[in-house]
Amino acid sequence: MPRWIRSNALTVAMLGAFLVFLALQSVFGWQTHNEELAGYGAQPLSWLAYLGTGHFAESVFENWESEFLQMGGYVLLTAYLVQKGSAESKPEDQTDRPEDDERRAKPDSPWPVRVGGLPLAVYRNSLSLALLLIFLGSFVGHLLGGVVDYNEQQALQSGAAPISAWQFLGTSDFWFQSMQNWQSEFLAVGTLIVLSIFLRQHASPESKPVTAAHAETGA
Known part of the structure; x- marks a missing residue:
């Protein structure tokens, strides 16, 4: 295996799976949408034309929205809240990490740490900020794609005027679509937090060592 792939195998695997499943979603969504159009006597769309529809955009962004809300919220909550015994939690007595002190900056530390000031203040929270910004972008994408699909459905069903x-x-x-995804994401993370207290996965950084006591907190 080439060294670059070996060093980035987890990212390659995740993004590869993402692209495969996105492509499959587009194909099955295209078939589903054309079946809906046929039911109204409308002309079917080509696959490329389907990629520009509100139906596809809405289905993609409403899922991205929930994923990035969950991840951004999870990153923020784990900074302040703990769960005794969970591999997903920092230890109860750990208020901060010494290595987060900018006075410990090294020559190879990221440049905002070495510069200090506003760049450092932003960088200290950059992970949650990035995830929540992607969430907001996905939320807007869901809204814009959703209104296009909603108007199309209303026009086919009753000829109603479009809405903004x-x-x-x-x-x-709109909120039904969002909530059905949001609740499942937080359920999945909450389940992982609790299960990691009692269960193990050998060699995974998301699990405590097999020999660790249930009450031991942190991976």
Whole structure:
């Protein structure tokens, strides 16, 4: 295995799986959408045309939205809250990490740490900020894709006049789509937090060592 792939294998595997499943989603979504159009007597779309529809955009972004909300929230909450015995939690008595002190900066530390001031203040929270910004972008993508799909559905069903994105934001349909994803994401993370107290996965950094006591907190 080439060294670059070996050193980045986890990222390559995750992004590779993402691209495969996104492509499959587009194919099955295209088939589903064309079946819906056929039910209304409308002309089917080509696969490329489907990629520009609200149906596809909404289905992609509503899932990204929930994923990045969960990850951003998780990063923030684990900075302040603990769960005794969980591999996903920092120890109860650990208020801060000594290595986070900028006075310990080394020549190869990231440049915001060496510069200090505002760059350091932003960098200290850059992971949660980045995840939450991606969440906001996905939220907007879900809203814009959703209103296009909603208007198309309304036009096919009843010939109703289109509504604006702002109006769609106030519909139960939009929030139903969001909540059904948000609740599942936080359930999955909460389950992992609790299960990591009692269960183990050999060699995984997300698990405590097999020999660790259940009450031991942190991986």
